Amino acid sequence: MKRTSLLLATGALVVPTAFVSGAVHAADESDQPPVERIVLLDPAKAAVHAAPGRARKAALEEVRAGQATLEAAAEGAGIDLGVEERFEYVVNAVSVTVPADEVADLAALPGVVDVVAPIVWAAPEPATELDPAVLEMALAKAARTSKDDVTVTDLTGVPQAHRAGHTGEGVEIGIIDSGLAYDHPAFAGRYLGGYDFAMGDADPYDDITGGAAGHGTHVAGIALGDDENMTGVAPEAKVRAYRVFGSGGSGATDQVVLAALEQAAKDGVDVVNMSLGDPTQRSTGAVALAVNALSDSGVPVVVSNGNGWAGPFSSSAPGVAEKAISVGSVYTESMPWMAFTLNDGSGDPIPFQIGNRNANAPSSGTFEVVEVTTGCQPLAPGSLEGKVALFALQYGSFTCRGMDQARVVRAAGAVAGLHYNPRGAEGSFTTSVCCGAAIDMPIALLRPRDAARISAAETPEITWGAYYTEARTASQAGMMSGGSSWGPGAEMEFKPDVAAPGEYVFSTVPPAMGYYSQLAGTSMAAPHVTGLVALLLQADPTLTPEQIREVLGNTATPMDFTGDPGRGKQPTAQQGAGRVDAVRALAVVSRGAPTASPSRLAFGDLEGRQGVRRIEVRNDGDGAVTYAVSHQAAVSAEPPYTNSWVPDDAASAVSFSRSTVTVPAHEVASVTVQVREPGTVPPGTLLGGWVVLTPTTAGHQTIRVPYQALAGDRDAVSAINPTLTAINTKMDNPSLRPTYSFNKSVPVTLDYSDTLSTNNTAYLLVSHGFPLLERYRMQVVDAGGNVVATPMDQRWAFRISGAGTGYQMLTWAGKDDNGDPVAAGTYRLRLVFEKALGDADGAPRTETWTSPDITLVR
Template sequence: MSSAAKDSPSSSKLDTPLFNAFVPGRYMFEFGGSDADTDGKKVLDLLKGKFNQDADFSLDRIFDHEFIKGATFQIDQKKNHDSVYENIVKAVSDSGLVSKVYPVRLIERPKTFSSSSSSSDGATDLSRLIPHAQTQVDRVHKELKNTGKGITVGIIDSGIDYMHPALGGGFGEGYKVRYGRDLAGDEYDGAGQFGSTTPKPDDDPLDNCPPSFSGPGGHGTHVAGIIAGKADNFTGVAPDSTLGMWRIFGCNSLGSGEDLITQALLEAYDAGVDIISMSVGGLSGWNETSTARVAAHITAQGVPVVISAGNSGDLGVFTMSDGPLGEGVFGVASFDNDYKYVTTVKVGGSSASYGYSKTDDTIPNGQLVAGDKNAGSGSDACDASTVPKNVKGKLALVQSTHACPPNLQAGNLEKAGAIGIVFFGLNDMVIPPQTELANIPTVGIAQEAGQSLLAIIEKEVKVSLTFNIEKEFYRIPTGNTVSSFSSMGPSNELALSPAISGVGGYIISTLPQTIGSWGMMSGTSMAAPYVSGSIALYLKSLEGKKTTPAYVLEQFSNYAYKAPSDNTKDDVETPCRQGAGLVQVYDAIKQQVHVAPAAISFNDTANLLKTHTLTITNHGDSIASYELYNNVSVSIIPYAGNNDFQFTEPATFGTEAAKLKFSKKTIKLSPGKSVQVKVTVMPPKTNPAEHIMYSGYVQLTSGTKENKDITVPYVGIVGNQRDIPVFGQGTPILTNGTGPNVPVFGPNDTYVFDRSDVIQPIISAYLNVPAKEIKFPLFNDNGKEIGRAFSDANLYSRSYGGQPSISMKWNGTYLPTVFDIEFPLAVSLLPGEYHLGISVLKWLGNPDDEKDWETWASGPIQIK
């Protein structure tokens, strides 16, 4: 063994980062010139001329658009060493043709929860499952006779079964689905694991993937039905609107390249759609990704872009997808529906029953026992030794966990003789277990249901379960509040996000006919099209009058419904979860008093934007009067304490509140008049080291019956985000592997690196904070920086779920620095002693200020 692992003083659990993933070999080159086609060919010639022996090159995609000039290249290396890519990127950066070079991010396919499908659902009275009463869409349809006719919504998703009767039965001129194309092809997989990373586009966005494929599962068809589905027993939000579909996922796709998403945005805009709806996004939290930048450009040109916030609410704050963080973009959170249509399980000897989601119809009735000796521990049945013997012949109750995959849990319980498994979740969602490899049946129930059953079992009371196969209507306890899965803001730069909410929990809609025609899904993926359809109704109500996306967002925000944090509590949910609140479409259309901007961000107290100005305008024909007050929401306590600065997952809430001072406490507005009110914040006097996140709403309480109350959300943080240590969880570390119990080489341990060995040193780091810029300096034995071990990185998310954000394997090459100039090509190091480093720009730091960088260096690495 070439490295001194046996002498290592400690070990650590280390896994590959879950986020910040890229399409293998795909790079985006943005050009400074005006002719992307010419510049792309020049770069291709440069690459082939300099690096033909090292790699194969192909020009994959040209972006010659007013919003972006660039090209993506596929680079497949011939020589098996990491420095090939480093050399290419550096050479192209130095060519003068390119303004930016970055790997193409892999955007995971949309993940939804509580999905079920059945062709029989289409024959059921679904009126109680359609959430239009929660959003006033029912009033817009009935009282205003507005169904969105003449408005076109472009969707970017997994394709569409346009042959579905509720979606028009065809594609092209004269049909509901009139625009779009397939940018991916059935065999495309951006990850390269279950298909080709090379797209095969065509002009048909049809999703007719076989049911056996594990791809997006009819996601795009479901989204389309929410917006514009129309059947005898089903009505979408804007049922007479026109649709376009740009398909970006293959049938078995793990994800899509961000270049395809950028292309789809540009094509939808060029097609002349009125609204773009996208339920796709990467988890970086920065507004500088290509998706966020292009979406912002499109919005600035007058086309609202609506993007889902993401489904990472269980991971706490700062979990927004990056797309909805683009300036002016509608970032959409999710509320739960009031009702769902579910199968239920009855508990013997009591009146209790719970909704459950099944993976098949074979789950037997029987006695339920705990499936782990310490059930609910966070690692139930991950180890066969913790499975009790009494599960044999019985149903086993275990909690879903991030500690191991559900297939492993199922395998351990199956070996112990369990006849079925009841998984209870990590939140209030009823989620079908992902146990496709299990040989025994499995079902999922909500966290609260599982905890209740576990409490009975722990009292040594026999619990018998009877599973009902027939579905029934079930009132959801969390109805009309924020869905537990909905991602939380603010943005990494502390802008208030999400912007607004739609209904996305337990939504019935269309599915491809190959997988049942109708089904229920949950996710912000469902909330975004709900808002898109709502905007279609609003634009239709204008009857051709001009407006701007900013005005539309402000109007929806002004009159949104603000939910409590829980239906049993008399409080207000934080706008970091619900944004302005749930859309109220009738009020947004009919109310004539308007307040701008849509939201206020006070920043942290070290960079406090203390005073903001609201402009209130009366577009009506009668006098309007209001009294202003501070409607505080719950606060967020982001850290668990102990100065480890690890975000609580899920978030923890408190009652800390800011005070607001208004330049005018009451206002009276004549028709056609405007008034400005200054809002000044006095943050709560909490310990700055706790970084409490305070929030609420500026509320304008109406003094007249015809005018509704108006609100504007705000958020701020007590403390200086720059003070938070960059690294956490005992990292960075130097190691040589991934997985549990890897060796860790401390500052006094020498890592002996024989470059002929297949085992290479790895540096890994858990980031307490999101990182806008990361550098990887290499130091000699005297501690002098001599170059870079890897190319610089940027726009990294914070670490989630205990996983590191950075994990880099080093092959013993570097990019030398001579007189502060980086050498264009990576070279092999001479034998000797070196130290790998990681240098990260502090949160909200100034990259030109050395004090705003936090740097770590490894112990000595002896290269042979």
């Protein structure tokens, strides 16, 4: 069976103009409680597809008329519909409340494309704190000392791009996240405004509590920050902030995220960053469709691919949207810290963190350091004038805390403080400065061993403005992160598109959180690409989102196998086209060099047949260019679809319609690609690599087009996750148990004749690992095979195998679907897995499992 994505064949989507309408009520009230739903109407009519001006005004009127027709139709059908929000600019949709038993009637109304339940997008997880053991692996001071080289990794060539004048000037970036600390010096003069859709006001200031605290500010800093201590990828771009995550780390509803996308479109931003995602959502969801529509309107949308730690088929929505530029995460070469140097002759910089709520650290200047050991006793006025004070945390005192000491040394004239915990781990920074109001003096938090270095110096002086870096191991630096989510999408979409540095990236956080921090994940990789998109748009403002994807993919660098670089290339299912390269991408745009499209090839499952695709090479230059055509294989990935995937060196057999292709000036030439699966891999093995176009004409760059394919028939892959029992051999999967327990599957007796008996519930543990089930059911069948109950019936179920140990526990307590007791007798539980994208040509798309007997006694 040849599979392609289940994406809607439309070019438009859904985004809201968020205004409240009066509800439309049917004459007869329903007894069913109302549920929230998003009603998707004809996406092609979304106003963003019309040209600005009169055409767009007419399109808006047509959208509103269509939504009014929906309301009238619902009233005529007796549907108790409450309209909450309307989305009309980027997508044609209405957020409603409707009785649960009337949803099907609503979906059947004329003009309704789909009715979907909105989700809540989880706030980003708290940042992973840096393990002191990792800090201990410092190898040497930074070889490069400029903020451009250290705070923006040179893995992608951004410092070189800056030196060539590519800074993002004139480009507006929209950040949809937890907000922005726009008072940070890194955004001075470049914040254009925004909106807080989470709280419903015009101030999108970043959250400083909860898991998402500082996330949006850190993301924005990577994309475009710039001050004395750090530089982002596009340091002269401007920013608009759209806050969607609420205080304390609360999630964002579909409606809130859609409203933010629509506002970004109306504000006219040039590129949007979305460092958010959900691995249990499809590419046909409302937000994913909105991303497609915004891209179709000319605004590229860059999305993090997710931090799954879960192996193949773990990409998140909305990154799985066809038009999204989804980004995986690469290990940086080193972990940078702000630092100062000490005149002790060692030359080794001393790293520090900035004490929260106080002034930012300076970027230059040399100052004498005086150690203050008298706690909070007043010092003589002027005794520390123009000097830096070193002071330790005082134990056993509630009246002489860190900030109390800071105020004492400030009153004596100190210009900065160095604070440390003398009882802390040698490799750990003091975590904060407690307590009280902030002061206008920077306080650097040190490690105890560094404080000891300063104290031991004869006449210590420090010089601000250095950096300290901790090198990655050679098997990690510049390669894919183990936690970066894999593609393909659950419906065989090619994902991720590209990868970028995302592990322990130095960037901004709100001043109340210490100005700067290192965070890790695809949330940090996405804004790196967003900033690079801004550089490309500065170089050529006419670039379309698809052209940008082509340039990024064509010029990306394939990465070696993480942990074993000599083995080959990391699967394209995790790295996409590879690590972005700013210098090569800008060279293509600046020179009008040839590009290849499509930017990536998704072959789906091959089923033993030959997959065929065509690549077109476009040459806008004034001279013909000739390329040699070849194949570069990536390491293949065998099932299971967990982080216990099995690498396989067997590669696809790839052939071409021609061995060379010549593209005349201002013309297009094509080459056909044929891919066959190797005969030695199990069904479900992910294959990948690159079609490589190597120029034989001088002065041109190599072009690469990545591909993804799946060996055999995806339906032949078991729905049952084998990793669960491989890890724990004492368990079965699935496993019928008389209690909530983990062991082999056994017959169960449910005894309802004894009111004191606790044996009244059957437990079924299951871990399913198929990428996407169109329908997933647990049925109760009697001795004759008749279905007497369906306790669980789920549509569009994503795999729960995760890291390999994910499971769910289902139960049955001897009742039918109406809640009535079933008769005494023998029953079994049957799991029914209906695999998405299946058809009659290949393996059976439905897989079942039946439990041992359940004897019910009454």
